Amino acid sequence: MFPEKPELVISIPSKTELLKMIVEMTKHIAIINQFPPSDAQKVALALDEAVTNVIKHSYRGSMDENIRVEFYCHAKGIKIKIIFTGVPPVLAKAGIDLDKMIKQKKKGGLGVELMKRIMDSVEYKTEENINICEMIKWKTQES
Amino acid sequence: MKHFHIRSKLAGNIAVIFPKGHLDAHNVERFEKEILKQIDNDVVNIVINCKELNYISSAGMGIIMGYLDEIREKQGDIKLCSVNERVYEIFDLVGFTEIYDFLDDEKTATNKFENVS
Numbered sequence: 001m002f003p004e005k006p007e008l009v010i011s012i013p014s015k016t017e018l019l020k021m022i023v024e025m026t027k028h029i030a031i032i033n034q035f036p037p038s039d040a041q042k043v044a045l046a047l048d049e050a051v052t053n054v055i056k057h058s059y060r061g062s063m064d065e066n067i068r069v070e071f072y073c074h075a076k077g078i079k080i081k082i083i084f085t086g087v088p089p090v091l092a093k094a095g096i097d098l099d100k101m102i103k104q105k106k107k108g109g110l111g112v113e114l115m116k117r118i119m120d121s122v123e124y125k126t127e128e129n130i131n132i133c134e135m136i137k138w139k140t141q142e143s
Numbered sequence: 144m145k146h147f148h149i150r151s152k153l154a155g156n157i158a159v160i161f162p163k164g165h166l167d168a169h170n171v172e173r174f175e176k177e178i179l180k181q182i183d184n185d186v187v188n189i190v191i192n193c194k195e196l197n198y199i200s201s202a203g204m205g206i207i208m209g210y211l212d213e214i215r216e217k218q219g220d221i222k223l224c225s226v227n228e229r230v231y232e233i234f235d236l237v238g239f240t241e242i243y244d245f246l247d248d249e250k251t252a253t254n255k256f257e258n259v260s
Contacts, residue, residue, distance in 0.1 A: 020165050098239075102242065
Protein backbone atom coordinates (compact mmCIF):
# COMPACT_ATOMS: atom_id res chain seq x y z
CA MET A 1 0.00 0.00 0.00
CA PHE A 2 2.71 2.50 0.92
CA PRO A 3 5.02 3.63 -1.90
CA GLU A 4 8.35 1.82 -2.14
CA LYS A 5 10.27 5.05 -2.04
CA PRO A 6 9.97 7.28 0.98
CA GLU A 7 8.48 10.70 0.44
CA LEU A 8 11.03 12.24 2.75
CA VAL A 9 14.26 11.05 4.32
CA ILE A 10 16.21 12.79 7.04
CA SER A 11 19.48 11.78 8.54
CA ILE A 12 20.37 13.27 11.90
CA PRO A 13 23.06 12.89 14.54
CA SER A 14 21.94 11.24 17.77
CA LYS A 15 21.40 14.46 19.72
CA THR A 16 18.40 15.06 21.93
CA GLU A 17 18.54 18.76 21.08
CA LEU A 18 17.17 17.80 17.67
CA LEU A 19 14.06 16.13 19.08
CA LYS A 20 11.99 19.29 18.88
CA MET A 21 12.91 19.76 15.23
CA ILE A 22 11.87 16.17 14.50
CA VAL A 23 8.56 16.69 16.30
CA GLU A 24 7.76 19.92 14.43
CA MET A 25 8.69 18.40 11.09
CA THR A 26 6.67 15.23 11.67
CA LYS A 27 3.65 17.24 12.78
CA HIS A 28 3.92 19.26 9.59
CA ILE A 29 4.21 16.17 7.37
CA ALA A 30 1.21 14.53 9.07
CA ILE A 31 -0.90 17.66 8.67
CA ILE A 32 0.04 17.94 4.98
CA ASN A 33 -1.02 14.31 4.74
CA GLN A 34 -4.48 15.28 6.04
CA PHE A 35 -4.16 14.06 9.60
CA PRO A 36 -6.11 16.21 12.07
CA PRO A 37 -3.77 18.37 14.21
CA SER A 38 -4.41 16.32 17.34
CA ASP A 39 -3.38 13.07 15.61
CA ALA A 40 -0.47 14.81 13.89
CA GLN A 41 0.89 15.84 17.30
CA LYS A 42 0.52 12.29 18.59
CA VAL A 43 2.34 10.79 15.59
CA ALA A 44 5.13 13.31 16.18
CA LEU A 45 5.26 12.29 19.84
CA ALA A 46 5.53 8.61 18.86
CA LEU A 47 8.53 9.45 16.70
CA ASP A 48 10.05 11.56 19.49
CA GLU A 49 9.75 8.52 21.78
CA ALA A 50 11.26 6.18 19.21
CA VAL A 51 14.23 8.47 18.52
CA THR A 52 14.75 9.15 22.24
CA ASN A 53 14.92 5.39 22.82
CA VAL A 54 17.50 5.02 20.05
CA ILE A 55 19.69 7.75 21.55
CA LYS A 56 19.29 6.52 25.13
CA HIS A 57 19.36 2.77 24.74
CA SER A 58 20.87 1.83 21.39
CA TYR A 59 23.51 4.58 21.32
CA ARG A 60 23.80 4.89 25.14
CA GLY A 61 23.74 8.66 24.89
CA SER A 62 26.53 8.94 22.32
CA MET A 63 25.90 12.06 20.24
CA ASP A 64 27.87 11.28 17.08
CA GLU A 65 25.90 8.31 15.82
CA ASN A 66 23.46 8.44 12.96
CA ILE A 67 19.69 8.08 12.83
CA ARG A 68 17.86 7.88 9.52
CA VAL A 69 14.15 8.58 9.43
CA GLU A 70 12.02 7.75 6.39
CA PHE A 71 8.46 8.95 5.89
CA TYR A 72 6.07 7.05 3.61
CA CYS A 73 2.78 8.78 2.95
CA HIS A 74 -0.45 7.32 1.63
CA ALA A 75 -4.00 8.62 1.41
CA LYS A 76 -4.94 6.21 4.20
CA GLY A 77 -2.05 6.75 6.58
CA ILE A 78 1.60 7.30 7.28
CA LYS A 79 4.48 4.90 7.78
CA ILE A 80 7.69 5.97 9.52
CA LYS A 81 10.88 3.95 9.52
CA ILE A 82 13.71 4.71 11.94
CA ILE A 83 16.97 3.11 10.88
CA PHE A 84 19.91 2.93 13.26
CA THR A 85 22.73 0.75 14.49
CA GLY A 86 23.92 0.20 18.08
CA VAL A 87 22.33 -2.06 20.64
CA PRO A 88 19.23 -3.78 19.21
CA PRO A 89 16.12 -2.68 21.08
CA VAL A 90 13.94 -5.11 22.96
CA LEU A 91 10.27 -4.24 22.65
CA ALA A 92 8.57 -4.45 26.03
CA LYS A 93 5.41 -6.47 26.45
CA ALA A 94 2.17 -4.60 25.87
CA GLY A 95 0.53 -2.89 28.82
CA ILE A 96 1.86 -1.11 31.86
CA ASP A 97 0.83 -1.10 35.50
CA LEU A 98 1.05 2.56 36.40
CA ASP A 99 0.42 1.99 40.12
CA LYS A 100 3.26 -0.54 40.24
CA MET A 101 5.60 1.77 38.36
CA ILE A 102 4.82 4.59 40.80
CA LYS A 103 5.49 2.30 43.78
CA GLN A 104 8.78 1.29 42.16
CA LYS A 105 9.63 4.99 41.63
CA LYS A 106 10.23 4.31 37.96
CA LYS A 107 10.92 7.24 35.68
CA GLY A 108 11.15 5.25 32.48
CA GLY A 109 8.98 2.78 30.66
CA LEU A 110 6.27 5.07 29.34
CA GLY A 111 7.81 5.83 25.96
CA VAL A 112 7.27 2.51 24.22
CA GLU A 113 3.80 2.29 25.71
CA LEU A 114 2.97 5.71 24.27
CA MET A 115 4.26 4.62 20.87
CA LYS A 116 2.04 1.53 20.97
CA ARG A 117 -1.03 3.43 22.11
CA ILE A 118 -0.60 6.16 19.50
CA MET A 119 0.38 4.14 16.46
CA ASP A 120 -1.62 1.29 14.90
CA SER A 121 1.50 -0.82 14.61
CA VAL A 122 5.03 -0.66 16.00
CA GLU A 123 7.59 -3.25 14.93
CA TYR A 124 11.30 -3.61 15.50
CA LYS A 125 13.66 -5.81 13.55
CA THR A 126 17.41 -6.21 13.26
CA GLU A 127 19.12 -7.38 10.08
CA GLU A 128 22.89 -7.50 9.68
CA ASN A 129 23.44 -5.13 12.60
CA ILE A 130 20.98 -2.59 11.24
CA ASN A 131 17.99 -1.93 13.46
CA ILE A 132 14.70 -0.81 11.99
CA CYS A 133 11.68 0.50 13.85
CA GLU A 134 8.61 0.67 11.64
CA MET A 135 5.49 2.47 12.80
CA ILE A 136 2.20 2.92 10.99
CA LYS A 137 -0.70 5.21 11.77
CA TRP A 138 -3.91 4.95 9.79
CA LYS A 139 -6.23 7.88 9.44
CA THR A 140 -9.53 7.65 11.21
CA GLN A 141 -12.62 7.87 9.02
CA GLU A 142 -13.29 11.46 10.05
CA SER A 143 -9.78 12.59 8.99
CA MET B 144 17.29 29.21 21.48
CA LYS B 145 15.74 27.61 24.54
CA HIS B 146 12.46 25.85 23.98
CA PHE B 147 11.79 25.12 27.61
CA HIS B 148 11.68 27.33 30.67
CA ILE B 149 10.87 26.56 34.24
CA ARG B 150 10.15 28.65 37.31
CA SER B 151 8.41 28.12 40.59
CA LYS B 152 6.86 30.02 43.45
CA LEU B 153 6.15 29.12 47.02
CA ALA B 154 2.73 29.89 48.48
CA GLY B 155 2.83 28.83 52.13
CA ASN B 156 3.58 25.11 52.10
CA ILE B 157 2.62 24.71 48.47
CA ALA B 158 5.07 24.94 45.60
CA VAL B 159 3.71 25.89 42.21
CA ILE B 160 5.94 24.89 39.33
CA PHE B 161 5.50 26.49 35.91
CA PRO B 162 6.97 24.46 33.04
CA LYS B 163 6.80 26.47 29.83
CA GLY B 164 7.23 25.36 26.23
CA HIS B 165 8.42 22.02 24.97
CA LEU B 166 9.36 19.41 27.60
CA ASP B 167 11.24 16.45 26.18
CA ALA B 168 14.25 14.23 26.91
CA HIS B 169 16.61 17.10 26.06
CA ASN B 170 15.47 19.42 28.82
CA VAL B 171 13.92 17.03 31.34
CA GLU B 172 16.85 17.41 33.75
CA ARG B 173 15.84 20.99 34.52
CA PHE B 174 12.29 19.87 35.26
CA GLU B 175 13.59 17.09 37.54
CA LYS B 176 15.89 19.54 39.37
CA GLU B 177 12.94 21.82 40.10
CA ILE B 178 10.88 18.95 41.56
CA LEU B 179 13.88 17.72 43.57
CA LYS B 180 14.53 21.22 44.89
CA GLN B 181 11.04 21.29 46.41
CA ILE B 182 11.39 17.82 47.95
CA ASP B 183 14.83 18.70 49.36
CA ASN B 184 13.26 21.77 50.97
CA ASP B 185 10.55 19.55 52.49
CA VAL B 186 7.87 21.06 50.27
CA VAL B 187 5.76 18.11 49.19
CA ASN B 188 2.53 19.85 48.21
CA ILE B 189 3.26 20.48 44.58
CA VAL B 190 1.10 22.01 41.88
CA ILE B 191 2.37 21.81 38.32
CA ASN B 192 0.74 24.68 36.48
CA CYS B 193 0.78 23.62 32.83
CA LYS B 194 -0.85 26.72 31.34
CA GLU B 195 2.22 27.42 29.20
CA LEU B 196 3.25 23.83 28.58
CA ASN B 197 2.77 23.08 24.88
CA TYR B 198 4.27 19.63 24.69
CA ILE B 199 5.34 16.81 26.98
CA SER B 200 6.95 13.48 26.14
CA SER B 201 7.37 10.43 28.34
CA ALA B 202 10.58 11.91 29.72
CA GLY B 203 8.64 14.66 31.52
CA MET B 204 5.83 12.34 32.54
CA GLY B 205 8.41 9.94 33.96
CA ILE B 206 9.60 12.62 36.37
CA ILE B 207 6.06 13.31 37.54
CA MET B 208 5.64 9.55 38.03
CA GLY B 209 9.04 8.82 39.57
CA TYR B 210 8.70 11.12 42.58
CA LEU B 211 5.01 10.65 43.33
CA ASP B 212 5.48 7.76 45.74
CA GLU B 213 8.15 9.59 47.78
CA ILE B 214 5.96 12.70 47.90
CA ARG B 215 2.87 10.76 48.97
CA GLU B 216 4.91 8.91 51.62
CA LYS B 217 5.65 12.36 53.05
CA GLN B 218 1.91 13.16 53.06
CA GLY B 219 2.18 15.40 50.03
CA ASP B 220 0.89 15.14 46.48
CA ILE B 221 1.41 16.37 42.94
CA LYS B 222 -1.55 18.04 41.31
CA LEU B 223 -1.72 19.38 37.79
CA CYS B 224 -3.70 22.34 36.59
CA SER B 225 -4.48 24.43 33.50
CA VAL B 226 -3.43 21.67 31.14
CA ASN B 227 -4.25 22.40 27.52
CA GLU B 228 -6.31 19.90 25.54
CA ARG B 229 -3.45 18.43 23.49
CA VAL B 230 -1.21 17.89 26.51
CA TYR B 231 -4.13 16.48 28.50
CA GLU B 232 -4.73 13.92 25.76
CA ILE B 233 -1.16 12.67 26.19
CA PHE B 234 -1.50 12.40 29.98
CA ASP B 235 -4.77 10.58 29.41
CA LEU B 236 -3.22 8.14 26.92
CA VAL B 237 -1.00 6.60 29.58
CA GLY B 238 -3.56 6.77 32.38
CA PHE B 239 -2.23 9.73 34.36
CA THR B 240 -5.71 11.21 34.54
CA GLU B 241 -6.75 8.26 36.73
CA ILE B 242 -3.84 8.71 39.15
CA TYR B 243 -3.40 12.47 39.46
CA ASP B 244 -5.80 15.32 40.14
CA PHE B 245 -6.15 17.52 37.07
CA LEU B 246 -7.71 20.83 38.06
CA ASP B 247 -9.01 23.68 35.93
CA ASP B 248 -6.82 26.38 37.44
CA GLU B 249 -4.10 27.09 39.98
CA LYS B 250 -6.46 28.41 42.64
CA THR B 251 -8.58 25.27 42.56
CA ALA B 252 -5.43 23.15 42.76
CA THR B 253 -3.92 25.02 45.72
CA ASN B 254 -7.31 25.07 47.47
CA LYS B 255 -7.36 21.28 47.30
CA PHE B 256 -4.20 21.21 49.40
CA GLU B 257 -5.47 23.86 51.79
CA ASN B 258 -8.67 21.92 52.36
CA VAL B 259 -6.64 18.88 53.39
CA SER B 260 -4.16 20.57 55.75
